[in-house]
Amino acid sequence: MPEDPEPHAQRENGTPHALIAGAGIGGLTAALTLAEAGWQVTLADREPRLQEVGAGLQLAPNATRLLGPLGILDALDNLAVEPAALCIRNGETGDRLSRTPLGASAAAQFGAPFLVAHRADLQRALLRRAAANPAITIRLGLALADLRESGEAVTGLFEDGAGAALPIAADLLVAADGLWSRGRRIAGLPGPSRYSGRTAWRTLVPRAQAPIFAREAEVHLWLGAGVHVVHYPVCGGEFVNLVAIIEDEWREEGWSAPGNPDVITSRMRGLAPRLRDLAAAAEHWNRWALLDRPPESRWSRGRMTLLGDAAHPMLPFLAQGASQAIEDAAALAALLPATRDGARIAAALRRYDALRIPRTARIQAEARRQGTIYHLSGLGGRARDAALRLLPGTLLLRRYAWIFAHDARVIGA
Numbered sequence: 001m002p003e004d005p006e007p008h009a010q011r012e013n014g015t016p017h018a019l020i021a022g023a024g025i026g027g028l029t030a031a032l033t034l035a036e037a038g039w040q041v042t043l044a045d046r047e048p049r050l051q052e053v054g055a056g057l058q059l060a061p062n063a064t065r066l067l068g069p070l071g072i073l074d075a076l077d078n079l080a081v082e083p084a085a086l087c088i089r090n091g092e093t094g095d096r097l098s099r100t101p102l103g104a105s106a107a108a109q110f111g112a113p114f115l116v117a118h119r120a121d122l123q124r125a126l127l128r129r130a131a132a133n134p135a136i137t138i139r140l141g142l143a144l145a146d147l148r149e150s151g152e153a154v155t156g157l158f159e160d161g162a163g164a165a166l167p168i169a170a171d172l173l174v175a176a177d178g179l180w181s182r183g184r185r186i187a188g189l190p191g192p193s194r195y196s197g198r199t200a201w202r203t204l205v206p207r208a209q210a211p212i213f214a215r216e217a218e219v220h221l222w223l224g225a226g227v228h229v230v231h232y233p234v235c236g237g238e239f240v241n242l243v244a245i246i247e248d249e250w251r252e253e254g255w256s257a258p259g260n261p262d263v264i265t266s267r268m269r270g271l272a273p274r275l276r277d278l279a280a281a282a283e284h285w286n287r288w289a290l291l292d293r294p295p296e297s298r299w300s301r302g303r304m305t306l307l308g309d310a311a312h313p314m315l316p317f318l319a320q321g322a323s324q325a326i327e328d329a330a331a332l333a334a335l336l337p338a339t340r341d342g343a344r345i346a347a348a349l350r351r352y353d354a355l356r357i358p359r360t361a362r363i364q365a366e367a368r369r370q371g372t373i374y375h376l377s378g379l380g381g382r383a384r385d386a387a388l389r390l391l392p393g394t395l396l397l398r399r400y401a402w403i404f405a406h407d408a409r410v411i412g413a
């Protein structure tokens with residue numbers, strides 16, 4: 001099996017070499033943070049072209065404070081939207097239950113903005129920064145299949161689209177290969193995530209077709225029995241990102257299986273007419289199964305670790321999936337010394353596990369709890385609505401200050 005010559009040249013000049021499998025949100029961010037910390041980086045993705053699929057992502061202040069110094073917020077300037085508020089409504093009656101100011105007040109409170117963006121816009125901005133960085137080599141069409149580790153190096157064994165094998169040697173291997181991670185299995189961790197019994201249906205409605213209320217720069221959350229709906233503008237306001245989460249048994253792998261519009265509109269039958277008007281303006285729906293898993297006691301082994309969804313898939317009810325992958329990338333670079341020494345790398349990875357696993361496990365648990373509350377019906381639903389009406393909106397933000405005020409680069413003693 002021929003070794004890849006390029007990373008060899010990098011390794012010979014003494015600069016430590018990180019190999020990242022997966023050029024999604026977490027892998028791209030890690031390429032940038034590790035390059036900044038003095039590493040040569042090879043970033044490989046199994047896709048021959050990074051797909052412009054997906055839809056909206058929320059980027060909370062705990063993520064935007066990390067993206068700013070990487071130049072990504074500037075690149076998203078006209079594309080990301082800063083919502084003025086989070087508005088929660090009862091899905092059936094349409095009554096407003098609470099309004100939490102975001103915009104300037106949240107930015108002042110947490111020192112970084114709340115943003116919403118199309119995943120493709122964020123991925124493109126990260127990819128452009130990575131492609132322009134001479135310390136980063138991007139290799140597309142290479143899927144991580146296995147690894148070999150010696151005292152000297154870790155070798156990622158990749159396969160190209162034709163099934164040909166390509167080993168790439170490095171000092172560190174980061175598997176940032178998402179929900180259906182091959183890296184997890186290589187690290188000896190349990191396989192596929194478990195199905196949560198819910199699916200997300202999403203669509204983009206062009207602004208001109210969207211009812212006026214949905215064009216506002218706000219995050220809208222509608223809570224119904226066994227269903228909830230979130231929408232907000234993306235792509236500089238050109239589209240409304242609309243996501244409906246329903247209880248369901250469908251569970252195929254992938255982010256963009258087509259969904260029959262009749263199914264989702266019938267599941268939204270009991271919801272407020274103006275919300276149904278918004279859904280009716282959508283031409284195509286995609287869906288994905290929501291996966292979850294209990295936290296692990298470790299992510300790392302020797303010179304290898306995991307990052308993002310590969311490490312901690314989380315339900316989307318706190319909208320922290322992308323933000324936590326970005327935090328992982330920042331923490332990893334802050335913890336790793338620029339070294340080729342296997343013992344020092346393994347020690348830094350143990351610290352990474354010790355720092356990141358408790359935080360992401362707490363967010364996973366809180367997201368799970370939130371999902372149960374969102375879908376309550378009957379008495380439980382009425383109690384939830386009453387509590388939301390009574391609580392000042394600002395309290396909701398203060399309740400999650402432990403998430404939003406966090407700076408993942410600060411790693412303590």
Ligand SMILES: Cc1cc2nc3c(=O)[nH]c(=O)nc-3n(C[C@H](O)[C@H](O)[C@H](O)COP(=O)(O)OP(=O)(O)OC[C@H]3O[C@@H](n4cnc5c(N)ncnc54)[C@H](O)[C@@H]3O)c2cc1C
Pocket residue numbers: 021022023024025026027044045046047051053054055056057119142143144145176177178179180181182183202255307308309310316321322323325
């Ligand atoms: C195509 C796509 C569309 C998405 N759309 C949305 C959305 O609309 N809304 C939302 O909330 N979340 C979406 N997500 C998920 C979201 O990006 C992640 O939950 C979050 O950003 C965490 O990022 P991550 O880097 O851990 O994983 P991801 O962003 O999922 O990236 C994982 C990357 O690993 C690559 N990969 C997988 N297996 C291998 C392998 N064996 N070797 C090498 N590379 C591999 C994938 O091609 C992908 O580029 C989407 C993910 C993908 C891949």
